Structure formats: C-alpha cells, structure tokens
Amino acid sequence: MKQKKFLLPESEIPTAWFNMQAVMPNKPLPILNPATHEALKPQDLYPIFCEECANQELNQKDEWIPIPDPVREQYAVYRCTPLVRAYDLEAALGTPAHIYFKNESVSPAGSHKLNSALAQAYYAKQQGITNITTETGAGQWGGALSYAAKKFGLECAVYMVKVSYEQKPYRRSIMETFGATITPSPSMSTRAGKDIITANPNDQGSLGCAISEAIELAVSTPNCKYTLGSVLNHVCLHQTVIGLEAEKQMELAGEYPDIVIACFGGGSNFSGITYPFMRHNIQEGKKTRFIAAEPASCPKLTRGKFEYDFGDEAGLTPLLPMYTLGHDFKPASIHAGGLRYHGAGVIMSQLMKDGFMEAVDVEQLDSFNAGVLFARTEGIIPAPESCHAIAATIKEALKCKEIGEGKTILFNLSGHGMVDMSAYDKYFSGEMRNYNISDEELQKYIKSADALNK
C-alpha cells in the first residue's frame, strides 16, 4: 500500500519560528508614522500590541525565535498537522506531477489561524494582560482567537462585521462556544461605532470599521490589547511552523518541492508554508517557485502597486510599504472573505518586488470547480480561500501533463469549508458568478494610496 499521509510526532513540533526578515537580501522598508513620516520603533506599537509581538514585528536580526513551551503544548492539540499525498487528485487530472498538501484544516478552529492566535494570547497573558480584542469578517480569525484566549485564561471580545454576524450564524456560534463575547460592528460600544450608527442606523459594517472599534476598545481599556490575524510580520512569523514541519515531512516522502503554492489574503498562510523553503532559495540557491493565488477580484499582487499605504480603510494604522490596491479599495463580495484585503504583508511585498515569489489570480468559479474536485477526490471540503490554492495547483499540474514532466507540487490547505457550505450551495445552484475589475476602476482606488506617497 502506498503511503498517503506523512506524519510527525508532536516531539517534532518546531522549537523556534523562522524569521524571514533576518535573511532576506533586501530588508523591508521601514514602517512609518503617518504624521511625522518617521520610522516606527517597537515602543511606538506598545499601546496597541503586546510588547513581545511589537518586538517581533520589527526584529530584523534573529533568524530563529524560540517558541515558548506553553505555546508548543497548545500546538500539540493539533500539530504536527499531516502532510498528504493527493494521489486521487493526481489520478483525476492524469498528471505526472506529484501533489502534496499540508493539512492545516485539522486545527480546533478549522484553519491555520490558530498558529498565531495561540502565540499572541500567550504573550498577552505573560505581560499581565487580561483582555484581548480583534475584528473578524469571515470569522476564521475570530474563532481561532476565541479558542486561544480561553486556553490562556483571557477574556476575548470580537467585533464581527454586522453583515457577517447576521449571515454567518455558525461562525458566531463557534466563537460563543469557545467563550468569546461577540459584538456586531458598528456598535454603540465605541465612539467610532456610535458615529457610524448615528449617521446611518442601518449601516451593515465593514472590516475597516470593525478594526477601528477593536483598536479603540484596546487603547481605552486597562489591560486590553489588540490582535491581528494576518499581514503583520509577527503573525507571519508564527505561521512558519507550517513550512518547517512540511520540510521534514517532504523529506520523509523523499521529495523536495519544485513549486509551493498558497492562497493569498494578507499573506499569513502563504508566508507560513513558503518562508522555510524560500530560505533555501536565498541561502543555497535552490530554485523552488513560490506562487501566491489571489482572487481575480482583489488582485493586489498581480495588478496592485508597491507603495506606502494604510493597513485599514479608516487610516488608523501606521504606513506600510506594500503592494496595495489602495486602502479604500472595495472588494467584490466573493465567498472567500479571508482574501478580501487590499494589501500584501510588508515582507512578502519586498520578496515579490525582489523576484523571490510570483502571483496568479483565480476567478471565483474556477476556485469552486477546483474545490469540488478536491472534495470528491481527497475527501476534504476546502474553505473558499483554500480553493484558490487548489485551483492554482491544478493549473500547474495540468501544465506538467502538457509537457510530460513530473514536478513536485506542495500546497497549503489553509482550512476546511464545513461552515462555508452556503457558498457551495450557491455554486451548485448556478447562482455564483465571477467578479472582474477594470483597469479604470482599479486606478481609481489606487489613487488613495498614491496620495500618501507624494
């Protein structure tokens, strides 16, 4: 019987995260204070984030950052996650390619998000913080943080975009089951929320507004810190456990990936699976290709612009040097909520600029075609976000078939879609459609970033 899964015992859970900032040839440009345009120091971030996270955010020195034992102990609930050979998908495609996927869907919260949530909750607890807060759109990050907070004995308040709060009751219930307090945003609990509700009592909320509410709660509440689930350097750092495990598991399989693929929202799961392999490109001249799969309707890497921009719609964050579609970009309402973000993380933006990675865009219908084929061959119903990685993988596998070359492809299955079945329903009913965006429209949005770079 051929081996299907490559498992590692929990003693092989990495003992340190890999810090890409320490090895990349061109360091990222500094993060700037929007008022003074001065480079930010860790201390400038302390009012919002835990000190350790703020320090990690700007650490360009240490290649390895130790994972605290209590975090590793919590990782052991679901890690090491399986590396799986997708034999049946390969057979269905008739490709000579070897397709592997890292299955991050096995975590309690159903996605890779927990890798950083546990770390952030732990550091908060260590610092004597009692409450943490965040925003959530699709609900994956909110679910992960709720669970992590419970495990480290913290109170957790999540601002959930009102339209999601009403349309995704299962996600909300998951957060409640893990013990968090969920507030639909905009809410009357903050100045920012009140202002919006006063102006428009029927406002359905946005990620931008939910971020503003969570940050306001954090800075105005004693012993409360804000947390974020993607984009930032320390979040991507925590996700490198994915690739570090995958590296050992590919060794068990006797292969090394020619191509590594992940879907791309802010970059957290992409960085997690790619950085540990990419370091061998940087340090030893390996030639692995790294492909970010983004939605065609939110094409920051394939059609965005590299410049300074805000991380949020409202313009409350520092200025980040990144590929962006403009901070007031209004993404189409695709079902992959986790990919509807206007910018790419700072490190990845620099890596993209320097040619260490590439990007492709995927239409919504192609993503679900791929997801359904994957479910029927490999048994896991993928999250709409992960469907993008699968679509890009299938494309590469079919290229291999065309040229008759058996490459080794590894992709990250960032999460399962068990609580996204309404999206699959739409797909099967024929009601789902693609969303394209014209160059004219794109330029209109990008201007909001251009204005900051003059």
Add this chain to the structure above:
Amino acid sequence: MKQKKFLLPESEIPTAWFNMQAVMPNKPLPILNPATHEALKPQDLYPIFCEECANQELNQKDEWIPIPDPVREQYAVYRCTPLVRAYDLEAALGTPAHIYFKNESVSPAGSHKLNSALAQAYYAKQQGITNITTETGAGQWGGALSYAAKKFGLECAVYMVKVSYEQKPYRRSIMETFGATITPSPSMSTRAGKDIITANPNDQGSLGCAISEAIELAVSTPNCKYTLGSVLNHVCLHQTVIGLEAEKQMELAGEYPDIVIACFGGGSNFSGITYPFMRHNIQEGKKTRFIAAEPASCPKLTRGKFEYDFGDEAGLTPLLPMYTLGHDFKPASIHAGGLRYHGAGVIMSQLMKDGFMEAVDVEQLDSFNAGVLFARTEGIIPAPESCHAIAATIKEALKCKEIGEGKTILFNLSGHGMVDMSAYDKYFSGEMRNYNISDEELQKYIKSADALNK
C-alpha cells in the same frame, strides 16, 4: 512536554475487522422472517443488501474478517485516527482520572460513519452494483455514504427526511459536494412516498418513510442496493477498526482502560470502540466496564424491553431480537438526531442482557453542558451525539474525584459538531430544554413490539 496525542502510522491500520459474534458466549437469537417466523439465511437478504454484507451479517464463525486492500487504502485518507489524552478536561474537572478519547471526527464526513460506508460501497462495486441508496435523518450517514460512493465510482441516491432537508441545508450541501443525489422524503419517486404525499401533501417526513423509499428504490432498480449506517451486525463489524487502533494506542500510552464509553443510537460507534476491548473481558477475564450513553428521551437500553421487533417504523424489515421502545416509538426532537432510534443492535442487545455492558441516560442540557466544557478545554466542538459520551465520561471522572481513585477512562468522540452549530445556538440562547418520557407513555409504545412476540 507531556505527550498529548498517540498516533499510529497508516501501516498500522487493522488488516481485519473483529467479529464479536464469533466469541460471545451466548450467540444472538436468530433474525426472523416476520411472515413465517423462520430464521433468516444470508440469501434472504441478497435482494436488499450486497451479498458480502449479508454474509457478514449472519457470520457467527470467523473471529477475524479481512479488510480488503482497497478499503484500507481509503481508510488511509483519515486513519489511523488520533488517540488523545484530555489533560485540560481532567484539569478543569480536578479529577485524578486519566481521560482519553479516540478522535473519529477527523474523517472526511466528520464522523465514524465512513468506516462502514467505505466497506459497503466497496463490496457493492465488487459485486457489479452501479447504484446505492440509503436514508438519512441528521445527515451524518448520508454524507459518509455520498463520499464513499464517489470514491468507488458508484451513483448514490439519498432520501433525506424532508424536515431535515429544509432545516439542515449544510448537511445537504455536503452530500451534494460529494456528488450524491438528494431527494427530500416523502417524494413522488416511490410508491411509498406517493401514498404519503397523496394522503397529506404537507407531510414533513420521517426516518421510517425514508427507509421505505430507499428500500423500494433498491429492490425496484437493477444493479441498485440498499445500505444502512448502524444497528446491523455487519455495520458494527466494520466499526471495530476504532477499538482495534485504540487498543494499540492505549498500549503506547502505557495504560489499559478501566471504563470505555460511547454514545448510543443504534450502536455503531459503541460497538466500534468497545468490542475489541470487550473480547478481553470475555476471553481473558478482564474487568473493564463498558457504558452506553443514551439520551434520556430515547432510553432503549435503560428502560426498553428485550424482545423481537421491526427495525423500522413501517414494519418492512425482518424481526430483530433487541432492546426496543417499540417500532412506532416517536422520539422527542432532540438535537442528537443520530440517537433517535427505537432499538439497539442485535449483538449489543444480547451483550447487555448477558451483563457485559451497562447503560446510562443523559439529559439534553447535561449533554450540551458537557460538550461546551469539552470544546473549551480540548478544542473540538463535539457533535450533539458525542456530547452524550462526554457527559457520561465527566460523571465517571467526578466519581473518581469523589473516591480519590485515578481510573483510566476511554471514550469515543464519534464526530464533530461544526455543522450542528444551530443546536449550540439554541443552548446558548437558553431555549434548549430536556425531554423526559413517562413510564405510561413508554408502555404505550412498547406495546407495538409486544404484539409481535405473542
């Protein structure tokens, strides 16, 4: 770091199922033809079931039945499933007991049901069958069979109780994603369905009617067979992979269970986790206790009667010797749909009668109290069915605390509750309630079975 999960490589997937019928001291009474009251032979079951399944159903001779390689290959998608030490649950309870659980929720369909679905689909394919059919209430079995059919290239038609079809769209979508055809029952596609709809156009369906429709489809369609997800001996046989793996994993943990617990509907996950350990009680005089956790509202083992009864409401099946509440028992609409069945499997009924196992009943609210504590400590949101096993486990663990004795408890986590979040919603909103049934009402139902035993 203390070890949390006990894993086995897929090379350790059992190569044979354990057949309890071959070793139990008192064999089950024969299954009877309801018209002639003659004992059934395998051939009598061939019109409905695959021949191999019919043979296994009545096999009292072979202690081990080999698992075909193609089934083992498909098992490798998710097996061996993890055995997990519930340290954080233990800590929350302050119990000296060691609590372990076998995590069957990691299967593609989210529960143990796939263990038999894959076997049944394989045997159908082997026999040249092209179509399989079944009924589903809560949707766990339907989801598992849909996936198994797809993996072995069979068409799958599922009759889903109409009220579930409308109330559980996620379960329906999961089956569609795996490629099955779902028909709300009653339907116009069968005589049985037509009769019911003609009499009452607004009929909301029942498991009894859905079974009738599926059986009618199977016997009236060339190359089509019916499949069942619990109760029957061959289904329980296939589930023994759970306990066989758990036995090896408990060895890795250096322990042997004093108590083994599972929830109980028809008995499929209960038999799966218990039989392999129970054989040591029978053959070597071990003293492990085996506890079936059933809902207080459907108390077939704790308050039912051991006699011959039909397996379905409509009285289409052979007569089965079992603990029953009467085949026209109307279970309350608790959220654990998989436990709403009037009878216990034939083998387990005999084992219960002979004192090899015991049963407890669990109130609905207690089951969800237990499920939420488990989610917050161990990270997995359990299926409402599995919550019953957890509640029984907690009760035993608290007894250990009381008497200051550290017993080793193993329970089966039969499935996750990611698609049952509406039940958790009800719990958190305070709208959930217990359902008790009076002795008088119980006796009224049991009469329907009594009548068959005169």
